[in-house]
Amino acid sequence: MKKIINDPETVVQDALRGMQAAHPDLLSVHYDPAVVVRADAPVQGKVAIISGGGSGHEPLHGGFVGRGMLDAACPGAVFTSPTPDQVLDAVSRCDGGAGALLIVKNYTGDVLNFETAGELAESEVRSVVIDDDVAVKDSLYTAGRRGVGGTVLLEKIVGAAAERGDDLAACVALSERVIASVRSMGLALTSCTVPHVGSPSFELADDEMEIGIGIHGEPGRQRVPVGTASEMVSALLTPIVEDLPFEAGDRVLLFTNSMGGTPLIELYLAHGIAEQLLADRGITVERRLVGPYITSLEMQGMSLTLLRLDDEMIELWDAPVHTPALRWGV
Amino acid sequence: MKKIINDPETVVQDALRGMQAAHPDLLSVHYDPAVVVRADAPVQGKVAIISGGGSGHEPLHGGFVGRGMLDAACPGAVFTSPTPDQVLDAVSRCDGGAGALLIVKNYTGDVLNFETAGELAESEVRSVVIDDDVAVKDSLYTAGRRGVGGTVLLEKIVGAAAERGDDLAACVALSERVIASVRSMGLALTSCTVPHVGSPSFELADDEMEIGIGIHGEPGRQRVPVGTASEMVSALLTPIVEDLPFEAGDRVLLFTNSMGGTPLIELYLAHGIAEQLLADRGITVERRLVGPYITSLEMQGMSLTLLRLDDEMIELWDAPVHTPALRWGV
Amino acid sequence: MGCTAADVVAALRAATAVVQEHRDELVRLDQAIGDxxxxxxxxxxxxxxxxxxxxEDLTTPGKxxxxxxxxxxxxxxxxxxxxxxxxxxxxSAAVGDAAELDCEAVARALQAALDGVVARxxxxxxxxxxxDALTPAVAAASSVNGSVAAVLSAAADAAAEGAESTVxxxxxxxxxxxxxxxxxxHLDPGARSTALLLRAFADAARGEGAAT
Amino acid sequence: MGCTAADVVAALRAATAVVQEHRDELVRLDQAIGDxxxxxxxxxxxxxxxxxxxxEDLTTPGKxxxxxxxxxxxxxxxxxxxxxxxxxxxxSAAVGDAAELDCEAVARALQAALDGVVARxxxxxxxxxxxDALTPAVAAASSVNGSVAAVLSAAADAAAEGAESTVxxxxxxxxxxxxxxxxxxHLDPGARSTALLLRAFADAARGEGAAT
Ligand SMILES: Nc1ncnc2c1ncn2[C@@H]1O[C@H](COP(=O)(O)OP(=O)(O)O)[C@@H](O)[C@H]1O
Ligand SMILES: Nc1ncnc2c1ncn2[C@@H]1O[C@H](COP(=O)(O)OP(=O)(O)O)[C@@H](O)[C@H]1O
Ligand SMILES: [Mg+2]
Ligand SMILES: [Mg+2]
Ligand SMILES: [Mg+2]
Ligand SMILES: [Mg+2]
Known part of the structure; x- marks a missing residue:
């Protein structure tokens, strides 16, 4: 294992220290329990938007803390959901009197820990669970679909709604609408190595890729020979489009995401192909996001996320945001 | 070789297509010759700031095209400097009557190709050569120091100066001041693989790293056992600080850069260590940039860049910028 | 013959050692089918x-x-x-304020634990x-009538089998x-850790209660 | 005995084939010490x-x-x-508008090429x-007095040796x-490509000029 770390035991804490140093104007980082909080929290009268999850997906979620997006993020150990006391601490630091919305990715651990926090919180707390990964069959025989790329879009859009003053019920309703309209899927060219494990989470041969991966180094649905970029993009986009389904005439946000180790040159290349495939289907890409925003450590690979937009979502997407990882309008 | 590409022959062009699709409001991409141009070029009365170099360093340079930074970028083949006709095309598309400044990284190929273009151009053209890599001894026995991370800072600062209306001579003078004040060094944990080559540019054992690398997959100065993050950061920072030298009381911009495959969690961790080491030396970090901004394809590794700031540089760094990769104030 | 707060603490010390010993094994099991x-x-x-x-406040098993x-x-x-x-x-709730737990209290505690896991x-x-490990453990515990050690030992045996059944x-x-x-x-990592914990508790109880 | 525009074109076709054939070798050489x-x-x-x-406008060697x-x-x-x-x-500048190049013109062209590379x-x-390949090639070319083929052949031999000397x-x-x-x-890739080009030109000239 080659990583720029001092000690697997302290990697999350050490990275948080660097984050604090890098963004003193935006963030206050607390270490026990670990919470990344918007520098000007609590914002009076605003619904607090709080998320969290295992570390190793940076910039998710800490990189999205700031004006127009999250009030706080709760970073768990690498690939491990945070504990309820982190969430409780975030709620108490951020509640400005309008309650808190917890954005939870659909994993058993995340759901249970946020649920426990919700039960214990003294503020008014609601939570929404995002489950946008079409690679997982949503059946009685699974823990349901995972929350993946759609999380970034949800956090931006509902963050903007809270910033403009929407109340907790409105934030929940908007979240449900976004969750109902967003679908994602990912693939891996290489595995990642969890620091406290030291060996790759799975083994892939030089000519294999894994389709339908999550963001925790879990193996995917299918192992297939590496194809061309066009084949890869279409292997992700087809199930996404057919799932909702997205149809001709739909206006969408296309989010082309790197799993961490795939460089921008490949990501742009894939993005161009995806735009073409959507144009071929008569789907209009109105907004786009390209970059490493929800990652699996150093994994090489990508995911695609498609969100069906309406006018309000577009307005909220375009609204000012000022966080370490997303910034515009300010 | 596992990459998200269709064909090594068309990778640069295919990526440019994706870039154009991703940023229709910011960029106009031209393909023959390949030039990425600010959407509203030429800006009348403004000095055109133009850079370029081999591809594979994304977002450098195309990702820095836009208001407050570059007017155009000339992407060469992967790791190969662009040709003079690209530069000439960029100049003619961007010259708004105030001439053009060419920002050239110090590599024989880049210098010769930009020099040729400068000789052939009909506009008023000046060029500056950045050579901030302290890993290379600046002696009669080398082609001089390479241009690396400092390029990003130079392009931002001189881009802001041009945007506020500084003339060509002032832009040149400011560039020289930045170049005289900036130093960088990088290391690699893994090699990268050039698409048209198909095998790694160099081989590193599982417990080795390469210190003093450039950005083209060239081997570095020294191959050493992988150390801790603290050792790595100090191996880069010490020669940087001692070179200029940076001294107690100096105000600096600290730029912690990923070589492409190193994820943000490690980068923040390294950044935190670098901030601490600078604080220990009494050097004040006034501004920072953390992320993958000048890369070597999928290489894992990092570089550090330190720029000694003065008030004007701070003002220009803070000035609005609106490009695919850097954006604030708009 | 009962199990005091000190006995519970001793059992937890033993469990901690077992968890630390088996840390890598549990990581490997989770690597195969989890994260x-x-x-x-x-x-x-x-x-x-x-x-x-x-x-200092750990004065009862429940605490x-x-x-x-x-x-x-x-x-x-x-x-x-x-x-x-x-x-x-x-x-903890199931055992209340009792200063010592007899074998029925232990069986009741195990049943309550299982119910909690299922509810959540x-x-x-x-x-x-x-x-899959805890369910057979609870059944075995309630069918044994003897020392705490015997109850826990039966539970641990059943949990081990239950864990194996997940393969x-x-x-x-x-x-x-x-x-x-x-x-x-593949063996489920959580079933395996449940079996390991119960085995550690049983071993600790046998050590303590051998003379009783 | 001179070398026409068509001869130059033929030599360049041959050079193209050689460059394509040696593409991987030149990549490997550059991988070792370059990019x-x-x-x-x-x-x-x-x-x-x-x-x-x-x-159609390629009517003189200079063009x-x-x-x-x-x-x-x-x-x-x-x-x-x-x-x-x-x-x-x-x-090109050195050979001007001449319709055919004799061996002196070829030697002059090589000297001009070297001067240009050094100037740049x-x-x-x-x-x-x-x-390191071109310098000895120019020296060899100007010391030979014979056919264009002979001049180029001497240049190619010297360039090959010069390239080897870079190791x-x-x-x-x-x-x-x-x-x-x-x-x-390591062999310098540019020196190697110079030697390859000159050998291709020489071979083409010998093919053309064998009868003259
Ligand atoms: N819904 C559930 N009910 C009971 N046990 C569960 C449930 N979901 C997961 N587990 C247990 O949790 C174990 C995994 O724990 P752990 O790896 O620590 O958490 P995570 O799965 O969040 O990474 C599984 O092996 C399984 O035994
Ligand atoms: N200053 C120079 N003068 C003469 N030849 C040079 C000079 N610099 C480089 N070369 C030649 O160029 C070759 C490298 O060419 P190439 O790999 O195509 O370009 P780059 O070095 O820009 O990647 C070297 O092997 C060397 O022979
Ligand atoms: Mg986990
Ligand atoms: Mg090159
Ligand atoms: Mg797990
Ligand atoms: Mg080269």
Whole structure:
């Protein structure tokens, strides 16, 4: 294992220290329990938007803390959901009197820990669970679909709604609408190595890729020979489009995401192909996001996320945001 | 070789297509010759700031095209400097009557190709050569120091100066001041693989790293056992600080850069260590940039860049910028 | 013949050692069908627990169990944190203020733990989770009438068998369920850790209670 | 006995084939001490060249050489593009409007090419660059008095030796210079491509001029 770390035991804490140093104007980082909080929290009268999850997906979620997006993020150990006391601490630091919305990715651990926090919180707390990964069959025989790329879009859009003053019920309703309209899927060219494990989470041969991966180094649905970029993009986009389904005439946000180790040159290349495939289907890409925003450590690979937009979502997407990882309008 | 590409022959062009699709409001991409141009070029009365170099360093340079930074970028083949006709095309598309400044990284190929273009151009053209890599001894026995991370800072600062209306001579003078004040060094944990080559540019054992690398997959100065993050950061920072030298009381911009495959969690961790080491030396970090901004394809590794700031540089760094990769104030 | 707060603390010390010893094994099991953290999560939780086992207020078994619950909830994370936390919380409630636990109290505590895990996680036997270890353990415990050590020993034996039974199962809960059929052929890490904990408790009880 | 525009075009066709054949070798040489693109750069340039060799206006050797220069400058990139481009541009100027080149004109063209490379790149013999192949080639060419084929053949032999002489050198120009002492023990890719081109020209000239 080659990583720029001092000690697997302290990697999350050490990275948080660097984050604090890098963004003193935006963030206050607390270490026990670990919470990344918007520098000007609590914002009076605003619904607090709080998320969290295992570390190793940076910039998710800490990189999205700031004006127009999250009030706080709760970073768990690498690939491990945070504990309820982190969430409780975030709620108490951020509640400005309008309650808190917890954005939870659909994993058993995340759901249970946020649920426990919700039960214990003294503020008014609601939570929404995002489950946008079409690679997982949503059946009685699974823990349901995972929350993946759609999380970034949800956090931006509902963050903007809270910033403009929407109340907790409105934030929940908007979240449900976004969750109902967003679908994602990912693939891996290489595995990642969890620091406290030291060996790759799975083994892939030089000519294999894994389709339908999550963001925790879990193996995917299918192992297939590496194809061309066009084949890869279409292997992700087809199930996404057919799932909702997205149809001709739909206006969408296309989010082309790197799993961490795939460089921008490949990501742009894939993005161009995806735009073409959507144009071929008569789907209009109105907004786009390209970059490493929800990652699996150093994994090489990508995911695609498609969100069906309406006018309000577009307005909220375009609204000012000022966080370490997303910034515009300010 | 596992990459998200269709064909090594068309990778640069295919990526440019994706870039154009991703940023229709910011960029106009031209393909023959390949030039990425600010959407509203030429800006009348403004000095055109133009850079370029081999591809594979994304977002450098195309990702820095836009208001407050570059007017155009000339992407060469992967790791190969662009040709003079690209530069000439960029100049003619961007010259708004105030001439053009060419920002050239110090590599024989880049210098010769930009020099040729400068000789052939009909506009008023000046060029500056950045050579901030302290890993290379600046002696009669080398082609001089390479241009690396400092390029990003130079392009931002001189881009802001041009945007506020500084003339060509002032832009040149400011560039020289930045170049005289900036130093960088990088290391690699893994090699990268050039698409048209198909095998790694160099081989590193599982417990080795390469210190003093450039950005083209060239081997570095020294191959050493992988150390801790603290050792790595100090191996880069010490020669940087001692070179200029940076001294107690100096105000600096600290730029912690990923070589492409190193994820943000490690980068923040390294950044935190670098901030601490600078604080220990009494050097004040006034501004920072953390992320993958000048890369070597999928290489894992990092570089550090330190720029000694003065008030004007701070003002220009803070000035609005609106490009695919850097954006604030708009 | 009963089990005091000190006995519970001793059993937890033993459990901590076992979790630390088996940390890598649990990581490997979770690497195969999950996200490779179960061993690390459990180690983190029990290491935190160890530093609190000297607490002055740990005067009854119920207080010890409650402290275990809150410690695990705030340090383990993942699915295992809230599930084990709930298990210990319910066990604590089940034993109330008693100064000593007899074998029935222990069986009642185990039943309460199982009920808590099921209430939180909604898994049933056959879903390839810790429930597959805990369910037979509870059944065995309530069918034995003897010393605490005997009850725990029966529970541990049954849990071990229950854990083994997860190998051929296709997971329907937790992270392993994403793998579908690919989850078959692997031991469930949470079932394994449940079996390990019960074995540690049983061994500790036998050590303490050998003379009684 | 002279060399016409058509002969120059034929020589360039032969050179293109040689560059394409040796593409991987040149990449490998550059991978060792540079950035692994020299073979690809040369292939790209000569492939572009090939598509222009049918041009109707290629009526004199000088015009052909000028077209080669502009093509290489606009397609090769890197250090090699401007250097080879300058070489052909100076060679073109040196031969002027002549319809045929005799052996002196060829020697003059080679000398001009070398002067151009040195003017642009500032390298001297011993810096481990193409200058180490071209310099002895020019010297050999001007010392031979015979057919164009003989001149080019002598130049090619000398260039091959010159290229070999770069192996032990420590680079002082171009990308290889960053390696310092680590650049020793490797053949310089640009010197190798210079030797390959001259050998291709010589072979083409011998083929053409065998009867004369
Ligand atoms: N719904 C559930 N009910 C009971 N046990 C579960 C459930 N989901 C997961 N588990 C148990 O949790 C274990 C995984 O724990 P751990 O790896 O620590 O958390 P995570 O899955 O969040 O990474 C599984 O092996 C399984 O035994
Ligand atoms: N200053 C120079 N003068 C003469 N030849 C040079 C000089 N710098 C580099 N070269 C030649 O160029 C070759 C490298 O060409 P190439 O790999 O195509 O460009 P780059 O070095 O820009 O990647 C070297 O092997 C060397 O022979
Ligand atoms: Mg986990
Ligand atoms: Mg090159
Ligand atoms: Mg796990
Ligand atoms: Mg080269």
């Amino acid at each position: 490779a953290d179960h061993g690390e999560n459990m180690k983190r939780g029990f290491t935190a627990l160890l530093s609190r086992l000297d607490g 010890v169990l409650k402290m275990v619950a809150t410690t695990l909830i705030s340090t383990v994370g993942g699915a295992a944190g809230p599930l084990y936390g709930t298990a210990f919380l319910r066990a 996680g909604k898994a049933v036997v056959g879903d390839k989770t810790m429930v 051929p199962m296709v997971a329907r809960k937790g992270r392993a369920s994403y793998l579908g059929e690919r989850s078959a052929g | 692994a693109d020299h073979g690809e750069n040369m292939k790209r340039g000569f492939t572009a060249l090939l598509s222009r060799l049918d041009g 052909v050489l000028k077209m080669v220069a502009t093509t290489l400058i606009s397609t090769v990139g890197g250090a090699a593009g401007p250097l080879y481009g300058t070489a052909f541009l100076r060679a 790149g500032k390298a001297v013999v011993g810096d481990k660059t193409m200058v 032990p050198m420590v680079a002082r120009k171009g990308r290889a210079s960053y390696l310092g002492e680590r650049s020793a023990g």
